[in-house]
Amino acid sequence: MLSTLSAEAMQGLNSRVTVQFVKMGLKLAGVIMAPEENTKKNGDGQDVYLLEGLIKRSCAGEAEAMEAIYDRFNRPLFNLIYRYTSNREVAEDLLQDVFIKIFTKLHELRKTETFVGWMYRIAVNTCFGYLRETRGQVQRTVALNGVKTGVGGDTGQSSDRFLKKALDDAIQSLPGRMRTVFLLHDVQGFKHEEIAPMLGCSVGTSKSQLFKARMRIRERLKEKKVI
């Protein structure tokens, strides 16, 4: 459906780069927007122009445009960040840091088509920085999560919720790069072709990291007898 919409939207634009951007933008819209808002935006190329306009206005320092960009992207970025921190307050602080970097460095962005990937790269790098700073604390958090899961199982949680909780814990136990690829691909819905430039690696590396991540998660879930 996405590719059909993108193709229709791009008729007359004759730009391969913009086609890729629209696909990315529409897909993101699917992730972050309310369903009714999403249906309004689909079907034409206005979305990409809207975003371009917002970027230009944000560069000029317009707070309203910045707020619109924040409204569009805060949820997927927050979900990504939260799965590095496991702590809502810390994730909110990091989300602020990410948007501060985005808005203060926006004028350095050469092509608006690369905005989404650029923004995610900033978010991922910020999360890596956080992990480096708090390595010891993160290990303790993972251990506590393990205790919590055990208690939840005993009190009769539904198997679906139990799986999600165990999955969340397993994701948080992954090493940095593997976790990033898994989150971007399986949770956020990006393709390997989109992830590779974000992380500065090849498509093959992205695929291999995803395979390893999935296998590690499988091992963790098997240990907990979830699957």
Place this chain on the structure above:
Amino acid sequence: MKCAKAKRLISDYIDKGLNDRQDVRLERHLQKCPDCRKVLEDLQQIAAGSRELEEVVPSQQTWHKLKARLIPEEQKVLAFQPEKRARFRLIFFPPRLKYALSAALVLAFVTGAVMLGLKFKGGVDILGKKDPKSYILAKLDEAERHYKKAIKALWEAVSAQEESMTLEIAEVFRKNLMIIDASIIACRQTVLQEPENMDARSFLLAAYREKVDFLQEMMEVGRPPSQKKENRII
């Protein structure tokens, strides 16, 4: 196909990333190998579960905190009155302009004093109606005097309440007042340079009105809670 190779392909198979030949070969292996079929089922379950993970949403306050960090210190106070920010931003940009305008104001006062001195001392009506520039300036002076009178009265009223303000509100009050005063100076200087510029005149009067309105708002804030109608600032 061996299991090790099949397992490496299973991940791509789930994402529909294999070519037709690889698809057929893997499916043939899966039919024969229960271990690899289990891996496929598990990875499919993981991929499906990951798409349905609980979505977390940042609190509403996050944007406000972010906005406060984005707004330059100078404009932070005006964030309380967002519709007025754009107008003031034009006046204060670039910041160096403030110093130039302050110097110009001093010059304006000296000029005004000399002119008034000439009027009362020599009896020459240099502010007569025949000179439109002087006439407008004189009328503005008159309006300014009225505004100043109103501002003085309001200022005395607000000062009486200042002790009951919290430190944060008192700081906001002081900064807002500084900004409004600076805008009055800037507008007045523009009017002195271009007395026939109606926009400049409107801005000057608006700046005075701003100060009157602001002092009224501060009176509202400073009032004890039981007497407050509404808090328009925060």
